[in-house]
Amino acid sequence: MPTVEQIREMLSAGAAKSSLLVEREDLLAVAKFLKTDPQLQFDFCSCVTAVDYIKQDCIEVVYHLYSVALKHGPVALKVRAPRALEQCHVPSLTPVWRGCEFQEREAFDLFGVKFDGHPDLRRILMWDEFVDHPMRKDYIPPMDYEWEPTPHGETLARAKMQGGTVPASALEAKK
């Protein structure tokens, strides 16, 4: 873990294209430091997103920070949480950057990351009754197969499972 001075030096000297991977417990403190430090002044969070690292069994939440005042950035602030839904918690940065609210809701909706301290954590794109998190790599989409005149690949496999909607010629051609 680098010291505060090292972070300050790294970010303000290189000024951009840097990334910081921090522990969940430190995230809020680091975010407040990045925003308030006079040499850094990252006053704008432009993007909140998540990445599903299914092999490492973790979900990474990424915040892209810019400084409008000092005209530098972006810095990617990253934090990792376990994939299991009940443990997938990350502190919310909405209290620090107000603009994170909707994007954190989106990350919650699509990746199932729970942001502790978020003022209004609801689904934003899918409906409230929906239970899955579609951008996770182990998500299984619904079987609403659309008929095609020449199904192939995955569509053909799904059509076979549905049954009765595949032209016989397409199945024969596959053999």
Add this chain to the structure above:
Amino acid sequence: MPVDEGLKSELQKRGVFVMPVEFLYNWSRKSSLWPVQFGLACCAIEMIAAAAARHDIARFGAEVFRASPRQADLMIVSGTVTKKMAPQVVRLYNQMPEPKYVIAMGACAISGGPFKDGYDVLKGVDRYIPVDIHIPGCPPRPEALLHALMTLQEKISKQHLNETRWYDKNAPAEYPIPQYGAHDLEPPVNRELWQPPQETPKK
């Protein structure tokens, strides 16, 4: 009942027009198709262009985009129907008074288009409401929308009063609105309305 052409033209010279009631009925309906004012995606931009000065949908009597479905005859489904929006689209259709018609505008409204692999995209609006005219294109040009409108007018002018849906007691008064489910819409398709197409015969 056919009218003698000579008699018809003779009467016309004296200002008397002879025609079946059906013709007048269809002609008046097809000449003022008021669409519902709603758009779902980029096709709506083309729909707006069709209503603007260059293409001028007013020539076909369809320029009055009503903000209320109660006052509209025509629903132009212009764009991708997401599963979150589908119940609202069906509800809008149910709220329109008969006679009512539907144009599915663009690849998305027909089949989901480029987004048909998406988990949240309805694979064609005809899974929930009856569609009269399909316009291919991504998005279709305003000319295509005008062509669809003219095709619909032709379709209307061929309707017979004793065969229309709104005088048929067995026809459904409204279509079931899908519910939000845990993984998909419930039901995912209205089976009474939509069946997967069978294999097309080889040419």
